[in-house]
Amino acid sequence: MSDVEIRPARREEFDALGEVTVEAYRIEGFFDTDAAYEAKLRDVSGRAQHAELLVAVDPDGQVVGSVAIVQPGSELSEISQPGELEFRMLAVSSAARGRGVGEALTQAVLARGRELGVDRVVLSSLDVMRKAHRLYERIGFRRLPGRDWHPHPGVNLIAYEYGF
Template sequence: MADLIIRPATEADLPAVGSVTVEAYRVDGFLDGTDDYADHLADAASRFRDAELLVAVDGASGEVLGSVTVVLPGTHYAEISRQGELEFRMLAVAASARGRGVGEALVRAVLERARAAGVPHVVLSSSEKMLAAHRLYERLGFTRLPERDWAPLPGVNLVAYAYGMPL
């Protein structure tokens, strides 16, 4: 997508990042009106402070079209990463930007971050219900990592994926 820019988020982006993230999860049916996870997704300021937050913006308008949170093992947002791995979380694309390659561009930016840092593996957890995301990950070369599947809450099953890169 020629008019798409992937860059680190700025403080000015944070309200849009929170809104886009909640919207993406809600549109896909992963949130309901009583889900406390929506508050967690909306809190882009914490992700900005405690992790690396990347945004995809429209090159012409500057509109935030998506975001992803990049984390290191042992940090606040890390869930399954170990030494020698980079992890990403909360990949989200605005409903209006679906089908434009935004999600793929964000994942490729994470892979590039890992390469640049000399980190050979990228991992993630995803709800077992996020089938469209799983297709994207597999198309980009991620493989299932079933030994790290887990459930943060009863009935919330997360599947793990890994990408291994030659250094």
């Protein structure tokens, strides 16, 4: 996406980043199974203490997407192991969907993984987020079924990996 800039998030963007993240998860129906998670998605300041936050901004400076990059063993890590990088909470605003923002953010995560010299990048995704799964598979991620998990009844997370 040539009209979107991907860069580290700035503190003054945290409120907008939280809103975009909540909106993206609401569109996917996530809160139907885990309403309590909304507060965690809005807590960008807390997330920033344990993750690298990337933001996608349009030419007007509006936040249109974001992603959290986490290290194994960190407070936000879910499935990563030593030698891996994990990303979480990939979100794209409804206004920017279909414009390549999700792919640009995912590619930025892969670039960060290459910079850090990790063996692979991993993620968990809600089983019903089919559009995201198609994106990951098109980029080259493969399913990692041995790390699928269920944090709460009715919440089924499936794992993917991208090896370098």
